[in-house]
Amino acid sequence: MEIAINWPAVLSSIGYSVLGLTIMIVAFVIVDLLTPSRLWNEIINKKNNALAILAAGFAIAVGLIVASAIH
Numbered sequence: 001m002e003i004a005i006n007w008p009a010v011l012s013s014i015g016y017s018v019l020g021l022t023i024m025i026v027a028f029v030i031v032d033l034l035t036p037s038r039l040w041n042e043i044i045n046k047k048n049n050a051l052a053i054l055a056a057g058f059a060i061a062v063g064l065i066v067a068s069a070i071h
Contacts, residue, residue, distance in 0.1 A: 020066045027062045028055075 032039045039055055042048040 016070045020063075020070055023066050024059065024062050028059065031055075031058060 028039075039051060043052045043055065
């Protein structure tokens, strides 16, 4: 039995994944620029747990929005 791969669907999935990740990265950079201090520095170096939770919530929210828009 031969398995047929639907290449247009595979390439579309890869393209939409790249598009979604790009949008998430751009959104995170914009939020990082809008905050008074750098998010990554605050989270990693200063161990700011509240800011880490905020960034995680933001990433989940943007991910859901991007997934809904692409779907």
